[in-house]
Amino acid sequence: MTPRKKRIISFILAFLLTFITYQVILEIITVEIPIFGFHDIVDLRNSQEIPPRREFPGDYSQQNLEPFLDYLVSHNYWFLSSQELYEYFIANPKKLVPSEYRDRPKVMITFDDGNKSIYTHLLPILETLENKYGKKTKVVVFINSGFLGHQDSLIKKVTCQDLRDGMQKGFYDIQSHGLNHENLTKISLTALDRELSEDQIRLRKCTQDLDQNRTVASHIAYPFGAVNKQVDKYVAKYFSSGYLYDSLKLKLRFFPPNKYRISRLTVNKKHSAKRLSNLASGSWLHKLIGK
Numbered sequence: 001m002t003p004r005k006k007r008i009i010s011f012i013l014a015f016l017l018t019f020i021t022y023q024v025i026l027e028i029i030t031v032e033i034p035i036f037g038f039h040d041i042v043d044l045r046n047s048q049e050i051p052p053r054r055e056f057p058g059d060y061s062q063q064n065l066e067p068f069l070d071y072l073v074s075h076n077y078w079f080l081s082s083q084e085l086y087e088y089f090i091a092n093p094k095k096l097v098p099s100e101y102r103d104r105p106k107v108m109i110t111f112d113d114g115n116k117s118i119y120t121h122l123l124p125i126l127e128t129l130e131n132k133y134g135k136k137t138k139v140v141v142f143i144n145s146g147f148l149g150h151q152d153s154l155i156k157k158v159t160c161q162d163l164r165d166g167m168q169k170g171f172y173d174i175q176s177h178g179l180n181h182e183n184l185t186k187i188s189l190t191a192l193d194r195e196l197s198e199d200q201i202r203l204r205k206c207t208q209d210l211d212q213n214r215t216v217a218s219h220i221a222y223p224f225g226a227v228n229k230q231v232d233k234y235v236a237k238y239f240s241s242g243y244l245y246d247s248l249k250l251k252l253r254f255f256p257p258n259k260y261r262i263s264r265l266t267v268n269k270k271h272s273a274k275r276l277s278n279l280a281s282g283s284w285l286h287k288l289i290g291k
Contacts, residue, residue, distance in 0.1 A: 031252040035108040037264040041117040062121045068273040078104040079138050081173040082219040114143040116156040126171045142177035142221035145202035160206040176220040185226045
């Protein structure tokens with residue numbers, strides 16, 4: 001082998017070693033938090049909730065949801081509320097993570113739109129898991145208060161009392177999804193302000209005696225995942241953070257993330273419980289080092 005070839009090979013090997021080392025270090029220092037975004041929950045045993053009676057792309061089965069949540073609870077995941085995520089990982093300055101949570105894997109489970117199934121299908125699962133493991137499982141429900149109690153469509157909506165019941169039992173973290181699920185980037189400024197402010201007012205009125213710290217409707221998930229700089233400006237008047245729907249994990253590294261661009265993983269019926277569990281467990285390196 002000629003000296004020139006040896007130099008080229010040495011350079012390539014050194015480059016690869018440097019690249020791999022950089023990637024390993026980057027993974028080690030990364031705090032990875034999967035935030036799962038669900039919509040409606042359906043019972044596959046009920047003929048009224050399956051095709052051809054109904055079929056919506058955001059549907060997820062109760063039969064897959066329960067084993068996924070069971071996996072998370074049994075593996076001692078920290079189910080973050082929106083306020084906990086904000087205070088411990090996003091705010092500037094951040095609060096120190098309590099010692100009992102520091103070594104636990106992290107996850108956030110969210111449900112958009114305030115569909116009745118978060119009360120009829122989800123809440124029983126959470127109660128079953130609490131009875132099974134003795135642990136409370138908190139989920140974030142992003143609610144359109146303009147639709148509270150609506151029963152005149154195929155997808156029925158929760159009532160204020162449903163929300164209060166789930167909150168009193170310690171399972172619901174109630175946050176905003178806009179008053180009427182409008183695309184916030186396509187409405188007038190007057191309508192935009194009303195979509196944000198009125199939703200916050202109504203949700204806090206519904207839960208005011210249960211919400212001493214006023215954390216209800218402090219965070220928002222953008223309807224359709226739609227947001228721009230103008231929406232940012234108005235959202236910042238009312239909310240501490242905003243959630244996307246971009247099919248990405250939240251990854252925290254060197255710099256503070258944009259608190260109004262928090263990533264969420266899109267969930268639909270094509271995702272098996274095992275697939276979701278794998279997404280929650282992190283990258284191969286996080287698994288290897290036991291994070």
